[in-house]
Amino acid sequence: MGGHAVAVDVAAAATPSLGLTVPNAAADNPLQVTFAAKDMELTEWEGDILAVLVPESGVSGATPPSSTFANAAALARLDGQLGGLLSEASAEEDFSGKAGQLVALRLPAATGSHGFKRVCLVGVGKVDAPRSAAAAAACRSAGESVAAAARAAQAHSAAVALGSPKPGWGHGEDFRPEAAAAVASGIIVLGLHEDSRYKSESKKVHLERVDFIGFGAGDEVESKLQYANDVSSGVILCKELVNSPANVLTPAALAEEASKIASTYSDVLTATILDQGKCRELKMGSYLAVAAASANPPHFIHLCYKPPGGNVKRKLAIVGKGLTFDSGGYNIKIGAATNIELMKKDMGGAAAVFGAAKALGQIKPPGVEVHFISAACENMISGTGMRPGDIVTASNGKTIEVDNTDAEGRLTLADALIYACKQGVDKILDLATLTGYCRIALGPSIAGVLTPSDELAKEVAAAYEASGEKFWRLPMEESYWEQMKSSVADMINTGSPLGGAITAALFLKQFVDEEVQWMHIDMAGPVWNYKKKEATGFGVSTLVEWVLMNSS
Secondary structure, eight states: OOOOOOOOOHHHHHSOSSTTOOOOGGGOOOOOOEEEEEOSOGGGOEEEEEEEEEEGGGOOOOOTTSOTTTTOHHHHHHHHHTTTHHHHHHHHTTOOOOTTOEEEEEOOGGGOSOEEEEEEEEEEEOOSSTTSHHHHHHHHHHHHHHHHHHHHTTOSEEEEEESSOOGGGGTSSOOHHHHHHHHHHIIIIIIIOOOOTTSSSOOOOOOOEEEEESSOOSHHHHHHHHHHHHHHHHHHHHHHHHHSOTTTSOHHHHHHHHHHHHHHTTTTEEEEEEOHHHHHHTTOHHHHHHHTTOSSOOEEEEEEEOOTTOOEEEEEEEEEOEEEEEOOTTSOOOSGGGOGGGGGGGGHHHHHHHHHHHHHHHHOOSEEEEEEEEEEEEEOOSTTSOOTTOEEEOTTSOEEEOSOTTOOHHHHHHHHHHHHHTTTOSEEEEEEOOOHHHHHHHOSSOEEEEOSOHHHHHHHHHHHHHHOOOEEEOOOOGGGGGGGOOSSSSEESOOOSTTHHHHHHHHHHTTSOTTSEEEEEEOTTTTEETTTTEEOOTTHHHHHHHHHHTOO
16 A cells, blocks of 8 residues: 655664663674585584584494494594594483583594594484474574584584484485574574673674585585575574663664665665554554553554565565553553563564564565565553553454553554555464463463464464474464454453453454455564573564465
């Protein structure tokens, strides 16, 4: 649909609203690591640290002097040339190839002729289904272990090798290029990236080069490694957006970050930022009601990807919830369980959307047009704010009784979904940190997916199997809609806590055209790693895979 682009004041967007906090520019340098596929024997490689990936099937259980690695030919040859040092160390440390196991050694000069200083064995567990989410996750975890070993050694160069470089690790299917990409992703995102923008000092990353040995060679592996780099850059952007405090990442600042993506990849991406006045013209009353209490005005963000050459066979939209801070409004979040101090992460859906936009701007898939949309705002408290009991009107004319001001995300998504449908798209995915109910049901690492379309459910399932991210489909139980009916409006914005994730999805369905395939993704759990106290970058990898599956 038409709309005018509104220039965002860069200085205003970059200036924090309080606290005088600005990101440390010195820490804002992208990681510069070169990946390359090599075809050589392990002992021929020269560099700082050689890491060998070993599945459980690669360890025979034999004790020295017999080879512990009889089932991993390349590793067995390396062990032989090192005088059985690896077998001996594995026996001493009970290394069996289980996921997460690591044996690291600094090699004495007496171990023979080799060009590397250190060697480590990294367990990847059981690889029962090579092209599965579990296998992808195991490879990413192995990449994290490799990066940790490299950081500890302050290594400038590393190699990742397969102990037994057979196609599919004995499963008959060659998934080595995908394994290389997953390991590379783990090295960058999980192992090397550290968000130190808000620290007075940052740790230096020494690693500059990683070679992949035994994963095959040629264009296929190289393209997969480049793909890993592209997607990882989007995941890192997503993580840093979610990590950013709300006094820095205001709606205006989020709009500016999105505009930067479009400027960087201007050959395929354009940005339209709608200000409050334009949103009022478009009658986005549901969205604007949420934003009404904040001193930081809302910014409706729309990036559009059009493929090189302009040939479009399919149109997609990805909509992300963009609450840069959620106080709960007059139904304020109180008590430790509400995690109000973490409500900067309530724009995790938008962060995933724009992370995917960045990755796709680099990949440039053909044949598909993609709209990246977020209704960015804050949910605050003031005399101008939305009250419990208010009735708001969405841009499709439907009225909503506000039963709870802390169920605000769905109010912003309502107008965003209506806007997405008006772009003439075939399919829509929306992502939101929408309900605590979904996190209670599925835990901290699994997102809930809800859709009336079995076809779209299968499509997205294939995408998350490839990405290694965890999702679970929940039912769209239509009978639950009864509790969402209002006596004074078309609907209310909350229902019973029982099945709360389902009723939230049923609410969103009211704002999607029937002919459009649509899925709601509730990512309240996996958006944040509570152990590491940081964002995960969840959703980006799956979104990119989904778009590529729809590309010609």
